Amino acid sequence: MSKELWISNSYAKINLGLNVTERLENGYHTIETGFVFIEWSDRFEVTPANHFELDMGESRIPIDDSNLIVKAIKLLQEEAGLKDQYRIKVTKNIPAGAGLGGGSSNAATTLRMMNKISNLGLNEEDLMKLGKKLGADVPFFIKGKTGLGTGLGTEIEEMDIQPANWIVTVFPDIESSTAEAYQFCEPATPEFSLRNLLLEEEPEEWRYLMTNDLEKAVFPRLHLIxxxxxxxxxxxxxxxxxxxxxxxxxxxxxxxxxxxxxxESFHNLGFKTNMTRPGFSPDMGIYRKEVD
Incomplete structure (x- = not known):
């Protein structure tokens, strides 16, 4: 007897510029950054099951309550009435701790897939509200559109800023602590409008005008980056x-x-490396198959 198999891809992001504008009393920071996609993705396969099961394919990735997929499932059970049980198999390609939003993307894919498969009836705004509870980047991945992230990074102004250029991304296989990066950065008022830079200036000008404020906090501690x-x-x-x-x-x-x-040069040096085509647009579809 055949059963349902649902498939979707969970894509990574990069930040075009990142301005840290203010340190809040609660320890969080306000930022502005350009979110765009790269062709680095994890593959989700979901099948009905008698009880919830998560297979990440790698023993070093935890599958307990610290995993954002597990957190997303529990959030849907508590706030959206999810009762069905599923086995989720994830083929991981996006490196963990890489600054590419892999965990947040996985959480967003889980919310979108469960909403569709179990007919929870949540709209995009509902999903984004839930996503904010899981992580600052999650609403971006739910929306699936490039844009300018402001506030805590959860407010997304949709903008067509995917570069019409090739993007090569390299993971040096070391982890950079997000908490430490923000702890040692100095918030400041940006010299240039990031919105204007992304919409009006060509990439060859960005080198002289656009910054990631966290680099000053990270580079002195992790020279390889x-x-x-x-x-x-x-x-x-x-x-x-x-x-x-x-x-x-x-x-x-x-x-x-x-x-x-x-x-090829970075790949030959042993680094995990990805190349993204100009104007790349991710396929956010959720596809159903019948399997034996």
Whole structure:
């Protein structure tokens, strides 16, 4: 007898610029940043089950209450009436602790898939409200559209800012502590409007105008990340930056053969490396199959 199998992809993001504008009394920070997608994704396969089961495919990834997928399931059970049970198998490709939003993306994919499969009837706004309880980046991944993130990063102004350039992303296999990155950064009023930079300036100008404020807090402690950024410029990137609080670094390239050379060079050095096509748009679909 056949049974349902539901499939979807969970995509990573990078930050185009990241301005830390204020440190709040509760310890959080207000930011502004450009969220765009890269072609680095995890694959979700969901089947009905007698009890909830999570298979991350890697023993070093916890599957307890610290996992954002588990947190998303429990949140839906408590606040949206989720009663059905499923087995969720995740093929992990996005590195953990990389500043690429892999955990947040997984949480968003879980919310979207469970809402559709179990007919919970939640709209996008409902899902985004739930997502905010799981992490600052989660609403962006639920929306599935590029945009400017402000406030705590949860307010997303939809903007067409996906670069019409090749993006090469490198994970140096070290973890950068988000808490420490924000602890050691100095909030400031941005010199230039990030919105204007992303909408009006070409990527070759970003190098001189756009910053990730967390780099100053991270590079002195983790030299390899700063070295990777320098290496991108040596390989001919028009713009390079750390993504989020690290540790991944990306470069933006105008020409495909220059991007391919950078990709192959980092890959041959043993780094996990990804290349994203110009104007990439993620497939956020949830697909159903019948399996034996």
């Amino acid at each position: 700063g070295n990777l950024k320098d290496q991108f410029y040596e390989f001919g990137a028009e713009y390079a930056s750390m993504s989020g609080s690290g540790s991944s670094v990306f470069g933006i390239f105008q020409q495909d053969f220059v991007a391919i050379n950078a990709y």
